[in-house]
Amino acid sequence: QAKAGGRSGCRLYDESLGQYVIDRARIEQALRQGLRDGHFVLQFEPIVDVTTHQVVAVEALVRLNHPQLGLLMPGAFIEIAEDSGLIAPIGAWVLQEACRLLADWRGADVGCGRLGITVNVSARQVARPDLADTVAQALAQSGIPPQCLSLELTESALMEADVSALRMLERIRDMGVRLGIDDFGTGYSSLLYLKRLPVSFIKIDRSFVSGLVPDPTDREIVTAVIRLGRALGLVTIAEGVESPEQLDILKDLGCELAQGYLFGPSTSGAPNVAQPWKILLDHGRRAPGADSTVAPGPG
Numbered sequence: 042q043a044k045a046g047g048r049s050g051c052r053l054y055d056e057s058l059g060q061y062v063i064d065r066a067r068i069e070q071a072l073r074q075g076l077r078d079g080h081f082v083l084q085f086e087p088i089v090d091v092t093t094h095q096v097v098a099v100e101a102l103v104r105l106n107h108p109q110l111g112l113l114m115p116g117a118f119i120e121i122a123e124d125s126g127l128i129a130p131i132g133a134w135v136l137q138e139a140c141r142l143l144a145d146w147r148g149a150d151v152g153c154g155r156l157g158i159t160v161n162v163s164a165r166q167v168a169r170p171d172l173a174d175t176v177a178q179a180l181a182q183s184g185i186p187p188q189c190l191s192l193e194l195t196e197s198a199l200m201e202a203d204v205s206a207l208r209m210l211e212r213i214r215d216m217g218v219r220l221g222i223d224d225f226g227t228g229y230s231s232l233l234y235l236k237r238l239p240v241s242f243i244k245i246d247r248s249f250v251s252g253l254v255p256d257p258t259d260r261e262i263v264t265a266v267i268r269l270g271r272a273l274g275l276v277t278i279a280e281g282v283e284s285p286e287q288l289d290i291l292k293d294l295g296c297e298l299a300q301g302y303l304f305g306p307s308t309s310g311a312p313n314v315a316q317p318w319k320i321l322l323d324h325g326r327r328a329p330g331a332d333s334t335v336a337p338g339p340g
């Protein structure tokens with residue numbers, strides 16, 4: 042690694058990655074500062090009903106908007122937050138902020154009355170006995186119905202969960218909050234977790250969705266996961282949907298919900314729930330060959 046001449050003096054060139062990276066100590070410092078000075082922000086990615094194209098929920102995605110380093114994506118800091126223990130206060134902030142914003146939108150008469158919100162929760166958070174209290178507090182402070190909130194857990198979080206962590210997840214479920222498995226199929230998937238855990242949805246990882254069209258193996262995997270989900274009464278959500286063709290296949294396979302760049306970039310404000318068709322129509326105009334999947338809107 043060689044030091045680069047950036048103004049902040051903290052960007053290092055990593056030869057193996059072939060790109061500039063910011064050193065871990067600097068990130069950790071930025072995380073602490075971010076918590077103190079309010080540099081974290083949320084963006085929201087719409088989750089859409091595959092059949093009606095209605096936005097039914099949004100996924101909250103955290104970013105660190107640092108005055109010198111710029112906008113950092115979670116890939117650059119979540120692992121460091123986990124290793125340093127800072128994921129607990131950051132995760133608590135994400136939960137509070139997501140619930141607070143949903144409450145705002147619900148009160149603003151912009152058609153978000155039935156909108157759900159999903160929040161990513163890392164293994165380190167699940168391992169802490171205070172997660173249930175953090176969730177309860179976010180619900181109480183915002184006043185949103187618990188049924189509007191879902192937590193996305195990773196397979197590794199579930200694998201590492203001991204008996205008391207499982208009890209705590211049950212307690213959260215009993216509050217009315219839904220639990221689901223994120224990036225399904227990429228971790229140490231054990232079907233046992235689907236049996237042991239109170240989950241109500243699974244998210245099919247983007248890597249399988251991107252192979253839907255070119256790769257018969259990926260298509261078989263997605264087919265099997267959707268079937269499994271349906272057989273167990275779980276909602277299936279496809280991640281990383283980028284083309285109308287992928288959406289068509291998912292619909293044919295019986296997948297219920299989808300998210301991804303096809304539905305536009307994530308936004309910092311409320312999603313456009315009033316004009317669900319517009320998202321696809323606008324996209325269709327930019328993407329040649331999209332016309333066949335765009336059904337006529339309601340007006």
Ligand code: C2E
Pocket residue numbers: 086101102103114115116119132135160161162163193223224247280281282283300301302303307
């Ligand atoms: P994830 O939960 O699987 O989130 C989806 C990621 O895929 C997001 O990246 C999103 O921007 C990206 N994405 C969405 N649609 C598409 C698409 O069509 N194509 C492609 N190529 N990518 C798409 P992001 O925001 O960088 O988040 C990365 C990961 O960081 C998330 O993966 C999640 O595991 C983690 N993360 C995000 N926010 C939080 C948080 O508040 N807490 C925790 N613990 N983890 C978080």
Ligand code: MG
Pocket residue numbers: 100161193223
């Ligand atoms: Mg997620």
Ligand code: MG
Pocket residue numbers: 223224244246280
């Ligand atoms: Mg995911």
Ligand code: MG
Pocket residue numbers: 224246247280
């Ligand atoms: Mg993923």
